[in-house]
Amino acid sequence: MSLEWMFSIVENNWHLFLRAMGITLLIAIVGTIVGAVIGFIIGIIDTIPKKQTVKNYILRVINFILTCYVEFFRGTPMMVQAMIVYFGLDLAFGIDLNILTAGILVVSLNTGAYMAEIVRGGIIAIEKGQYEAAQAVGMTHFQTMVYVVLPQVWRNSLPATGNQLVMNIKDTAVLSVIGVNELFFQAKSISGANFRYFETFFIASILYLIMTFTATRLLRYMAKRLDGPQAYDKKEVL
Amino acid sequence: MDTVIDIKHLSKSFGNNEVLKDVNFHVNKGEVVCLIGSSGSGKSTLLRCVNLLETPNGGEIIYKGKDILQEMKNIEAYRTHLGMVFQQFNLFNNLNVLENCILGQIKVLKRSKEEAIKTATTYLQTVGMEAYVNARPNQLSGGQKQRVAIARALSMNPDVMLFDEPTSALDPEMVGEVLKVMRQLADEGNTMLIVTHEMQFAREVSDRIVFMDKGVIVEQGTPEQVLTAPQHERTKVFLQRTTS
Numbered sequence: 001m002s003l004e005w006m007f008s009i010v011e012n013n014w015h016l017f018l019r020a021m022g023i024t025l026l027i028a029i030v031g032t033i034v035g036a037v038i039g040f041i042i043g044i045i046d047t048i049p050k051k052q053t054v055k056n057y058i059l060r061v062i063n064f065i066l067t068c069y070v071e072f073f074r075g076t077p078m079m080v081q082a083m084i085v086y087f088g089l090d091l092a093f094g095i096d097l098n099i100l101t102a103g104i105l106v107v108s109l110n111t112g113a114y115m116a117e118i119v120r121g122g123i124i125a126i127e128k129g130q131y132e133a134a135q136a137v138g139m140t141h142f143q144t145m146v147y148v149v150l151p152q153v154w155r156n157s158l159p160a161t162g163n164q165l166v167m168n169i170k171d172t173a174v175l176s177v178i179g180v181n182e183l184f185f186q187a188k189s190i191s192g193a194n195f196r197y198f199e200t201f202f203i204a205s206i207l208y209l210i211m212t213f214t215a216t217r218l219l220r221y222m223a224k225r226l227d228g229p230q231a232y233d234k235k236e237v238l
Numbered sequence: 239m240d241t242v243i244d245i246k247h248l249s250k251s252f253g254n255n256e257v258l259k260d261v262n263f264h265v266n267k268g269e270v271v272c273l274i275g276s277s278g279s280g281k282s283t284l285l286r287c288v289n290l291l292e293t294p295n296g297g298e299i300i301y302k303g304k305d306i307l308q309e310m311k312n313i314e315a316y317r318t319h320l321g322m323v324f325q326q327f328n329l330f331n332n333l334n335v336l337e338n339c340i341l342g343q344i345k346v347l348k349r350s351k352e353e354a355i356k357t358a359t360t361y362l363q364t365v366g367m368e369a370y371v372n373a374r375p376n377q378l379s380g381g382q383k384q385r386v387a388i389a390r391a392l393s394m395n396p397d398v399m400l401f402d403e404p405t406s407a408l409d410p411e412m413v414g415e416v417l418k419v420m421r422q423l424a425d426e427g428n429t430m431l432i433v434t435h436e437m438q439f440a441r442e443v444s445d446r447i448v449f450m451d452k453g454v455i456v457e458q459g460t461p462e463q464v465l466t467a468p469q470h471e472r473t474k475v476f477l478q479r480t481t482s
């Protein structure tokens with residue numbers, strides 16, 4: 001390994017690395033956010049109280065479809081999912097996705113499947129007393145979820161969401177199979193030209209670390225903000 | 239006398255466990271009624287049926303002349319007339335003290351934020367918690383939480399306050415502060431239905447005491463009638479056990 005090589009690789013390719021980092025971050029961040037939204041929607045649908053009505057029948061069908069979705073995306077490699085989404089959509093529906101869009105879609109759907117489980121568990125973990133207290137002041141199920149339950153679920157699932165973001169930053173690498181120009185793909189193409197595989201990928205690994213480390217810190221900061229001040233100020237009482 | 243809630247032939251089963259059997263009783267305006275009875279006799283279930291946290295299997299719940307069970311469409315509106323205080327406090331964990339007391343006012347009663355804060359502040363003063371508006375539930379002691387829970391219920395200006403063993407989850411040294419608030423509410427003429435194991439308290443504040451056993455109301459009357467001169471064998475046995 002030679003330091004000179006590293007410097008020269010960075011010097012000659014820094015703009016390519018930066019661009020690739022940008023794409024990696026874009027896919028990971030958008031994918032995590034969209035995935036979290038999908039996860040919350042599924043978690044909410046899944047925990048709607050079941051009553052013996054026609055609406056319930058429709059709910060069951062929806063729940064079945066959602067279960068299939070979750071099982072598929074949790075049970076297959078993301079690399080395979082990327083191939084299926086990118087080539088399959090074209091084949092089946094003639095939808096020719098832009099590669100970047102396909103990448104974001106795959107990561108979103110994948111994250112959504114994991115987040116659905118996290119949110120579902122988070123909703124179930126909220127004490128019954130929270131629902132009952134909300135009902136007792138006359139709130140509907142919807143109001144109870146929006147103002148009482150989901151804010152708590154969101155706070156409790158923030159660490160898991162952070163984990164997903166970190167995983168997504170790393171796992172975007174598999175999107176190179178469909179030609180997404182993210183950091184791994186870029187490193188591969190740079191090293192293919194200079195034949196300095198170790199140095200190039202060493203640089204890539206540092207860049208991945210910078211991104212994941214920053215993401216972890218940012219999320220920890222967010223959680224702290226949500227928790228509010230450690231101590232409350234007692235108001236002066238006359 | 240104005241009857242606020244009139245319960246007729248109420249029954250409730252969990253599976254084949256018949257928990258309430260043909261329960262009849264009423265609460266008048268301004269009256270303080272204490273429900274007593276041994277563990278598992280159905281006191282909580284009865285209270286929870288009154289605000290429909292449990293759905294009764296049969297009978298009637300007449301509120302201001304209307305049978306609520308016949309008009310199940312607007313349960314939410316009905317519940318705003320009943321203030322519920324739970325054994326486990328159940329403050330909203332994601333909200334601070336003030337927010338706990340204004341959420342229902344704003345979202346359910348559609349009061350303006352200013353009005354809600356004003357009302358909440360009044361009742362937080364009643365329970366002596368006005369200094370803690372910014373505190374979160376996990377920063378409060380049990381007694382403080384329960385007093386906030388009482389203020390939250392009062393903030394909805396209900397017709398009846400329901401209490402399910404409000405002091406049973408508290409450390410002994412905090413029971414007094416909560417009972418003091420409840421005594422004050424009773425003196426102010428609030429209508430209250432209280433499930434309690436605090437016999438001394440029940441004797442002092444109640445207009446009427448209702449004794450339940452195995453899902454039926456065995457006897458009811460003034461504190462003297464029920465606690466000093468009980469008519470039924472089951473009441474005598476229960477009182478002996480609780481006083482000894």
Ligand SMILES: Nc1ncnc2c1ncn2[C@@H]1O[C@H](COP(=O)(O)OP(=O)(O)OP(=O)(O)O)[C@@H](O)[C@H]1O
Nearest residue numbers: 252255257275276277278279280281282283284403
């Ligand atoms: N959700 C439920 N599902 C099944 N059984 C229940 C449920 N809630 C209560 N029960 C049963 O109903 C009976 C009455 O319970 P309830 O909680 O009303 O008694 P209680 O008088 O409030 O007792 P305690 O003084 O211990 O609070 C008990 O046998 C209990 O096991």
Ligand SMILES: [Mg+2]
Nearest residue numbers: 281282283403
């Ligand atoms: Mg009970």
